[in-house]
Amino acid sequence: MDLKNFTSAITQLAEEKDIPKKKVLEIVEVAIASAYKKEYGEKGQIIKATMDAKTGELSFCQSKLVVDESMILTEEEIEELKQGKGNKKEEDIKKVKFNPERHLLIEDAKKIKADVMLGEEIEIPLPTQTSFGRIAAQTAKQVILQKIKEVERESVLDEYKNKQGEIVSGSVQRVEGFNVFVDLGKTLGTLPKDEQNPRESYRIGQRIKCYVLRVDETSKGPVIVLSRTNPNLIVKLFELEAPEVSSGSVQIKAISREPGSRSKIAVYSKAEEIDPIGSVVGQKGTRVTAVISEVNGEKIDVIEYSEDPSKFIANALSPAKVLEVDLTDDGRAVVTVPEDQLSLAIGKDGQNVRLAAKLTGWKIDVKGLSSDNTIVDPEEEIK
Numbered sequence: 001m002d003l004k005n006f007t008s009a010i011t012q013l014a015e016e017k018d019i020p021k022k023k024v025l026e027i028v029e030v031a032i033a034s035a036y037k038k039e040y041g042e043k044g045q046i047i048k049a050t051m052d053a054k055t056g057e058l059s060f061c062q063s064k065l066v067v068d069e070s071m072i073l074t075e076e077e078i079e080e081l082k083q084g085k086g087n088k089k090e091e092d093i094k095k096v097k098f099n100p101e102r103h104l105l106i107e108d109a110k111k112i113k114a115d116v117m118l119g120e121e122i123e124i125p126l127p128t129q130t131s132f133g134r135i136a137a138q139t140a141k142q143v144i145l146q147k148i149k150e151v152e153r154e155s156v157l158d159e160y161k162n163k164q165g166e167i168v169s170g171s172v173q174r175v176e177g178f179n180v181f182v183d184l185g186k187t188l189g190t191l192p193k194d195e196q197n198p199r200e201s202y203r204i205g206q207r208i209k210c211y212v213l214r215v216d217e218t219s220k221g222p223v224i225v226l227s228r229t230n231p232n233l234i235v236k237l238f239e240l241e242a243p244e245v246s247s248g249s250v251q252i253k254a255i256s257r258e259p260g261s262r263s264k265i266a267v268y269s270k271a272e273e274i275d276p277i278g279s280v281v282g283q284k285g286t287r288v289t290a291v292i293s294e295v296n297g298e299k300i301d302v303i304e305y306s307e308d309p310s311k312f313i314a315n316a317l318s319p320a321k322v323l324e325v326d327l328t329d330d331g332r333a334v335v336t337v338p339e340d341q342l343s344l345a346i347g348k349d350g351q352n353v354r355l356a357a358k359l360t361g362w363k364i365d366v367k368g369l370s371s372d373n374t375i376v377d378p379e380e381e382i383k
Contacts, residue, residue, distance in 0.1 A: 018186075019151050025053055027151070031143040035136040036060055040129055044101035048123065058130065061123040064104040065096070066116055072098045149221075156187045157222040160215045167236040168226070172206045182210060182226060195227035199260030200296050209294055211236060228295075229259040237294055238265070241287040244279040252280075253305040256358035260298055264316060264355045266305035277302050301355075309333070313364065316356035320345035323369060333362040336375075342368035 019027075033049035041047050046063040073081070073095045096103060109116045116122055132140070170182040170189060178193035180202045191202075191210060202208070210226035211233040217223075227233065235252050244250040250269045257263040267276040280302050281288045292300055303315040313333050314322035322345070324336040337345045345366045346353050357364045367375050 017148060017152060019148065019155070021053075023151055025051060027144055027147040030147060031140040032058065033060070034143045035132045035140040036126075036129060038139045039132050039136040040127075042101055044099050046102060047126070058128055060126040060128060062101075062126055063121050063123050064102060064109075066106050066109045066118055066120045066122055067096060067098070067103050068106045068118060071095055071118070072103075152186075153221045156224075157215060157217065159186070160212060160222065160224050163212045164215055165232065166212055167209050167233070167240065168212055169207065169209050172202045172204055172208065174204065175202060182208065184224065187222070187224060189224040189226040191226045191228065195225070195229050197228045197260045197296060197298075199298075200228065209233075209237070229257075231255045231257040231263070234263050234265065234291065234295065234300065237291045238280055238287070241290050242280050242282065244269075244274065244276075249274055250276045250279045251305075254359050256355045258351065258355065260296065262299040262301070262351060262355060263295075264301045264303060264359045266303055266312070266316070266359055268305035277304055303359075309360070309362065313356065313360050313362055316359045317345050317352065317364075317366075320352070327362075331361075331363055332365065333360075334365045334367065336367050336369050339368040339370045342366065 029049045029051055032051070033047045036049060037045060037047045048061050048063055050059045050061075051057070077095070078097060104122060106116065106118060109120075109122050112124065113122060168184055168189065170184040173181045173183040173188060175181070180191040180196065182189040182191055189210060189212075195213065196202075208228070210228055211230045213225045213227040213230060215222055215224055232255075234255060234257060238252060239246040242250065245252060245267075249271060250267055252265050253268045254266040255263065265280070267280050269276040269279070282290075288300055288302060292298060301318055303318050306312040306315060309327060310325040310333075313325050313335060317335060317337070320337050320341045322335055322337055326334040326336075328334070335345070344352070347355075353364050353366055369375060
């Protein structure tokens with residue numbers, strides 16, 4: 001095994017995988033230590049390798065734990081532990097079975113290091129070796145592949161945990177069963193069936209934006225769970241399109257959504273000179289149109305938030321015009337609209353009033369008022 005070529009190849013691989021140089025060196029050292037133990041070491045030894053990052057010079061040592069008689073299990077204790085007998089105290093359980101390859105009595109350790117302490121790990125230099133056989137080289141290769149995979153997993157986990165609750169872009173790589181797998185660059189994201197927009201179909205190579213719902217740690221590595229149905233997807237899309245939203249000068253105070261069909265968002269600005277609805281909709285509707293396009297034509301109603309519940313509820317029932325809002329103590333709002341606005345206020349299959357209720361947090365009953373001031377109840381009361 002040619003160490004120069006070996007380390008050069010690993011460094012190149014690490015650059016491709018975007019792994020820090022310090023981590024590369026650690027991986028190389030662990031791999032070479034494994035090769036050394038395979039070729040020249042003994043069973044049970046803990047061998048460490050150190051490589052000079054500039055010169056490539058190697059040094060090796062054996063690590064041993066410094067113990068005394070009180071820290072070593074007796075033969076009787078070992079036998080009892082094997083048979084599961086006796087009532088062992090915590091300090092006994094923490095004792096070690098002495099192994100000369102892993103442990104060193106303190107009197108012997110003091111000959112190497114005078115001020116050594118119990119429980120300290122002492123490093124004993126080993127002869128330097130630079131030549132390794134095929135089996136040892138294979139061992140090193142396996143260690144490197146395993147360590148690089150571990151580092152990649154950690155890197156992906158850290159990166160996407162920080163992106164949880166954010167939007168990521170990717171392309172559809174494949175569809176398996178009900179799951180859609182999205183290529184995010186360094187890793188794949190999973191778009192489960194219950195997080196897919198019911199009115200969307202996904203084709204290989206299609207570019208989509210998704211909301212990072214959560215990151216699951218599994219034995220096979222991190223799983224990035226994506227969503228196209230989460231209401232916050234709409235919020236984050238508006239943050240991308242409207243600088244006023246991303247800067248916080250315009251706030252999205254509430255959102256209700258029926259994915260693929262319709263959403264309502266309530267916007268607010270403390271600054272009087274800023275029109276929150278205009279900021280979100282954009283000139284000639286360009287901003288809201290861009291978001292609608294991203295969610296495959298889903299309708300989006302932008303209404304102004306108000307701390308006055310009556311006004312907020314009236315706004316939420318847009319595009320219907322509201323005549324009166326009566327609030328009850330049990331969290332119900334009785335809303336009166338012109339008779340010709342009744343179906344508009346309720347919406348198809350009750351969608352408009354349902355979304356308004358979710359947006360405001362109030363149970364809403366809608367009633368119509370005829371031209372002769374007669375109250376008209378809808379055929380089906382929508383709650």
